[in-house]
Amino acid sequence: MAQANDIAIDLGTSNIVIYMKGKGIVFREPSALAIDRNTQNIIAFGAEANRMTGRVPSNISIIRPLAQGTMIDFDLTNAMLRYFVSGVVGRRFLSRPRAVMSVPVGIKDIEKKALISAMFDAGIRRTQLLDKNVAAALGAQLNFLGSYGCMNVDFCAGCTDMAVLYNGSVSVMSSVKIGGNQLDEAIVRYLRKKYNLLIGERTAEQVKISLGGAVQRDPAIVMDVTGRNLLSGLPKTMRINSDEIYEALLESVNDLIEGMQVMIERTPPQFASDIFEGGVTLTGGGAALYGLAEAIEKVLGIPCRVAEEAKDCVVLGCAKVLNEPAGVRHLLSDV
Numbered sequence: 001m002a003q004a005n006d007i008a009i010d011l012g013t014s015n016i017v018i019y020m021k022g023k024g025i026v027f028r029e030p031s032a033l034a035i036d037r038n039t040q041n042i043i044a045f046g047a048e049a050n051r052m053t054g055r056v057p058s059n060i061s062i063i064r065p066l067a068q069g070t071m072i073d074f075d076l077t078n079a080m081l082r083y084f085v086s087g088v089v090g091r092r093f094l095s096r097p098r099a100v101m102s103v104p105v106g107i108k109d110i111e112k113k114a115l116i117s118a119m120f121d122a123g124i125r126r127t128q129l130l131d132k133n134v135a136a137a138l139g140a141q142l143n144f145l146g147s148y149g150c151m152n153v154d155f156c157a158g159c160t161d162m163a164v165l166y167n168g169s170v171s172v173m174s175s176v177k178i179g180g181n182q183l184d185e186a187i188v189r190y191l192r193k194k195y196n197l198l199i200g201e202r203t204a205e206q207v208k209i210s211l212g213g214a215v216q217r218d219p220a221i222v223m224d225v226t227g228r229n230l231l232s233g234l235p236k237t238m239r240i241n242s243d244e245i246y247e248a249l250l251e252s253v254n255d256l257i258e259g260m261q262v263m264i265e266r267t268p269p270q271f272a273s274d275i276f277e278g279g280v281t282l283t284g285g286g287a288a289l290y291g292l293a294e295a296i297e298k299v300l301g302i303p304c305r306v307a308e309e310a311k312d313c314v315v316l317g318c319a320k321v322l323n324e325p326a327g328v329r330h331l332l333s334d335v
């Protein structure tokens, strides 16, 4: 029976997002924790752990247990999930809510089972899993329950997951190791090489969001970027323009589009022609990269749109199954 505190959860490699029935998105934290290496104790979770990045004493490590779509550390993932989920649903054992959860594409069945048992320990009576590609497509309002082929591209932090879906399931899928983090790294490399200017990941992300693009901005825009001059070792501020950041991102963006092309080539012809007609939908935080849809349309010659609420499509897709199970219940699995 449905309960008021049933939840939908996107267990992402960089962020965990939780939706609660009737309330909407109630929780969003980085999938990170901080460990004391001497005692092996966990000392912080989520945003608090993330804030320690780069400024922690040497006995503390910051761990992202789900980096790049694979579970690097199983026990830590479970501990993190238990901590976050029990914090959201509260430990009320008489009302054990239900959950629909999407997990990174690459994880194995045995890992899925352990996650479900971690959810049980966190107070969730029953957890059902939804394929992440299916969740993203549902959240993007794609209609793939019929025999018409649809393509969704989820551009996340650590990778980009792509899928062609029809008849309510995934027909062809692929994942490329280019996500927002790789774009940030490309900006760091570019500024170091061109100006001997070393910037941190956070600054690179701001530069990407403010100046970055998959097409050139016209007119170009500029931003003052502060980093460390590698020759003098001193802080230095430089005025960087959007054409430079476009150049820095070009190779990664091209690799991403090439990955899409390869997947379309692997798609059975009847669905490939549906995609040429119906186009591609972009989801994930990276879908907001300036001009990405335009660049894809230009190179691949197929229509491309950014989904509404692109960065939350995975959790909203899980929420959809939670709220309107009729017609989509068959998409779920219990493992």
Ligand SMILES: Nc1ncnc2c1ncn2[C@@H]1O[C@H](COP(=O)(O)OP(=O)(O)OP(=O)(O)O)[C@@H](O)[C@H]1O
Pocket: 011, 012, 013, 014, 015, 155, 156, 157, 158, 159, 179, 180, 181, 205, 208, 209, 212, 283, 284, 285, 286, 287, 288, 289, 290, 311
């Ligand atoms: N306006 C923007 N332009 C370009 N990139 C952006 C923009 N806004 C957010 N991003 C990027 O989107 C990425 C985060 O996307 P998203 O929230 O989908 O990732 P995630 O769900 O945490 O990843 P995962 O599913 O791997 O856990 C970050 O790399 C962020 O820098």
Ligand SMILES: [Mg+2]
Pocket: 010, 012, 013, 156, 284, 314
């Ligand atoms: Mg995600």
